Amino acid sequence: MPHAAAPPVILGNEPGSFPRSVLAERHPAIIRQVREAFPYGPDHHRGLDALLAACADGVIDPLPADAHDRDRWRVWGLDAHTGSSWFDVPWLWSESYFYRRLLEAVGYFGPGPWQGIDPFRPFKLAELEAPETDEELAALDALEGRPVEEQDRALLHGSLWGNRADLGFRLSDAGAEQRAAVPGLVADDSERLWELLPQADADSGSDTGSGSGSGTGTGTGTVCLVADNAGRELVPDLLLAAHLLAHRRCGRVVLHVKPYPYYVSDATTADVVDAVRKLSGARGAAGGRGRRLWQAMADGTLTVRAHPFSAAPLPYERMPDDLRAEFASATLTIVKGDLNYRRLVGDSRWAPTTAFADVTAYFPGPVAALRTLKSDVITGLDAGTEAALVAAEGQRWRTGGTHALIQVRE
Numbered sequence: 001m002p003h004a005a006a007p008p009v010i011l012g013n014e015p016g017s018f019p020r021s022v023l024a025e026r027h028p029a030i031i032r033q034v035r036e037a038f039p040y041g042p043d044h045h046r047g048l049d050a051l052l053a054a055c056a057d058g059v060i061d062p063l064p065a066d067a068h069d070r071d072r073w074r075v076w077g078l079d080a081h082t083g084s085s086w087f088d089v090p091w092l093w094s095e096s097y098f099y100r101r102l103l104e105a106v107g108y109f110g111p112g113p114w115q116g117i118d119p120f121r122p123f124k125l126a127e128l129e130a131p132e133t134d135e136e137l138a139a140l141d142a143l144e145g146r147p148v149e150e151q152d153r154a155l156l157h158g159s160l161w162g163n164r165a166d167l168g169f170r171l172s173d174a175g176a177e178q179r180a181a182v183p184g185l186v187a188d189d190s191e192r193l194w195e196l197l198p199q200a201d202a203d204s205g206s207d208t209g210s211g212s213g214s215g216t217g218t219g220t221g222t223v224c225l226v227a228d229n230a231g232r233e234l235v236p237d238l239l240l241a242a243h244l245l246a247h248r249r250c251g252r253v254v255l256h257v258k259p260y261p262y263y264v265s266d267a268t269t270a271d272v273v274d275a276v277r278k279l280s281g282a283r284g285a286a287g288g289r290g291r292r293l294w295q296a297m298a299d300g301t302l303t304v305r306a307h308p309f310s311a312a313p314l315p316y317e318r319m320p321d322d323l324r325a326e327f328a329s330a331t332l333t334i335v336k337g338d339l340n341y342r343r344l345v346g347d348s349r350w351a352p353t354t355a356f357a358d359v360t361a362y363f364p365g366p367v368a369a370l371r372t373l374k375s376d377v378i379t380g381l382d383a384g385t386e387a388a389l390v391a392a393e394g395q396r397w398r399t400g401g402t403h404a405l406i407q408v409r410e
């Protein structure tokens, strides 16, 4: 019963803490950026002013009476938190509600002409069109014809390190991009991940010109890929999905994205469309993968899912039955990124050596976390690793985005 012993959930009110800085500094900065990026009208500006004031020293207001998702938010705890300071409720909850309110302020949920206009789209597109994205795509050419194991590793690590491409994080940590990543993972269960996804025994990989097809799998299982950021993270996630399908490590990939813009750069269906279009128009190997993804969407071997719970302010332990059933039937669920990790293990300051298998015991099927470390929550380290990290960096390793992990619970 790991959760009986769970430490208290993280709040945003501890002076000097990372969560407090996100609420007090990152959120106002996001409001500023969004305001500058669009020619919004007076109502939008008034809405943004009100949110800015509420974030600084106000309290949590209820949603408008006619909000389409008011009942859902009440189930998710809105009534209990209404009237409380943003800093005094679970941090995960305040952050999530902040994005919900921001979208409200800019008319995202309508009705009206601004309905569906993603306030983060200019930032996401700029990243997708950045020269770095093209360089990453061009690098795929060198991978063609390499042994499958090498491709496995490269594509898995591409998806893992793609998680550094988080626009919200860079906003509050200007030096993040310049800091060098530490290649040695703090936990690495990647072998177990590949064991859960053996190649099918028939010939495979013909479309990539490689692959022995000598595996033991059936090639028919489903991988749920719970995506995180759009752009430079989603592109390698899609390339990983294409690789799994091409090498018949699974027969179907279900890509879970957010139902609406969230945490600045989190991927929505529109971002998947942009990324697949970008890939399929690319030169060389990347273009081939992109066109295969396009085809996979057409034949249903790659599907996109935008479940409301993907943007819920709650840990995955409280997932609804339909989502539970989906994850239960998957061969493997791959959970990307820092926020999803917090939701997967529970947003508490666990002792870093708490077993990952214990805190994810509730998850209905095999689950893998691919995450760069950008918040305090961490589990599954061995004592030696933790000691070495602390000796080298104090507690900075937890939030600096330079370390990464691959953890698996079968």
Ligand SMILES: O=P(O)(O)OC[C@@]1(O)O[C@H](CO)[C@@H](O)[C@@H]1O
Binding pocket: 022, 095, 163, 166, 168, 169, 228, 229, 263, 336, 337, 338, 339, 340, 342, 372, 374, 375
């Ligand atoms: O989930 P991601 O994109 O990897 O990271 C999300 C993040 O930037 O936002 C949260 C704080 O706002 C933290 O969980 C983390 O720092």
